[in-house]
Amino acid sequence: MTAFWKPQIALTSKAAPFVIRAERAADAVAREALLDASFGEDRHGRTCQRLRDGRAPAAGLALSAVREGKLVGTVRLWHVSAGGRPALVLGPLAVDPACRELGIGAALMQQALAAARARGHGAVILLGDAPYYARFGFSGGKTAALSLPGPFERDRLLALEFTDGALDGAEGMIVPTGAALAKRRVVRPLQAHAA
Secondary structure: OEEEEOOOOOOOHHHOOEEEEEOOHHHHHHHHHHHHHHHOHHHHHOHHHHHOOOEOOOOOOEEEEEEOOEEEEEEEEEEEEEOOEEEEEEOOOEEOHHHOOOOHHHHHHHHHHHHHHHOOOOEEEEEOOHHHHHOOOOEOOOOOOEEOOOOOOHHHEEEEEOOOOOOOOOOEEEEEOOOEOOOOOOOOOOOOOOO
16 A cells, blocks of 8 residues: 655755655664654653553554655554554654645545554544644544543543444553554574584
8 A cells, every 4th residue: 555645835855755655664764753753752652652651553544744755754553442442542643843734644544544444443532632633634523531541631532433323432451452463582693512
């Protein structure tokens, strides 16, 4: 899955087109550096990180934005149970500060939401700025009875239903349900044996 996006502004050398594609293993170092730059190195202690720790993103729902060969944006979605209802949690969404006026964040959101809908998911939840995410259809209308495993601002817990009623009656804790990451094996070099 690769989508080419041209910004909706006058093209200059600064406004070169970007590509949104499926995340690759080779993106990991650049993605982590981008997330550290966007959210600070303490980002691993944030509440929503509890939903991602030790889990793999939902299949086909980890995207990267690349411009002139450099990773400049990322978004991932994760499987959760929202008070007993299956859903996805979106985040983090990050864009390189030098590229924030090019529409990369909006393009990543649109592509991620379209992919989630196409894969048959019923709802997406996120913790974010309501005025920014409202343009994608997110609101706090279905999240009032939901909570997260740590401190959060209630007005920032937002949801979007692809299927009407997907979050009806959802109450309680949002918990991770996605596939666990494989534990890394430590490989030790072979020792030379004396004959």
